[in-house]
Amino acid sequence: MTKQLLHLVLGGRVKDPKGAEFEDLDEIDIVGVYGSNAEAVKAWRGKAQATVDDARTRYFVVHLHRLLDPGSEHDHDH
Template sequence: MTETGENKQLLHLVFGGELKNLEGVEFKDLSKLDIVGIYPDYASALTAWRAKAQQTVDNAEMRYFIVHMHRLLDPGVKPV
C-alpha cells in the first residue's frame, strides 16, 4: 500500500503472436501481434493471459506473454 492507503499500481502488458519456431521468441509477423491490454496488477494480467492462451490452445505456434511494465518504467523499485 502507498502512504495514502492505496495499492501501488504495477502495470502489466499482455500480448502474443505466432512464433517462427517453438524454441525462440521471435514472431512470424510483427504486424499481426495481438495486444490484449495493459492491466493494473499481475492478477488481472494473468486472468487475461489465461483467457487468450486458452482461446489459441490448438495453435502450437501461438504464444502469449505478460510483460512487467512497472519493472521497465522504474527498474530500481522492488515489488511488494
C-alpha cells in the first residue's frame, strides 16, 4: 500500500506578487487537502489558471506530510 502523503492547496491575494504573505487571512481560499502530490498539483493548476490574469492572486501546495512527520525528509511522492 502506498503511504498517504497529505498536501494542502490554498491561495488568495498576496501583498507582493513574488511573495507568500496574504493581504487578508480571512479571505484565504482553502481549496482542499489531497492524498498525493499529483492530485494537489492538479487542483493547484486549475486555480492558478483560473486566476492567471490577477498577478496578486497566488495559489500554493503545502506539503502537510512533511509537517506532520518532519523526520521523513526523503519521502518519494512522484
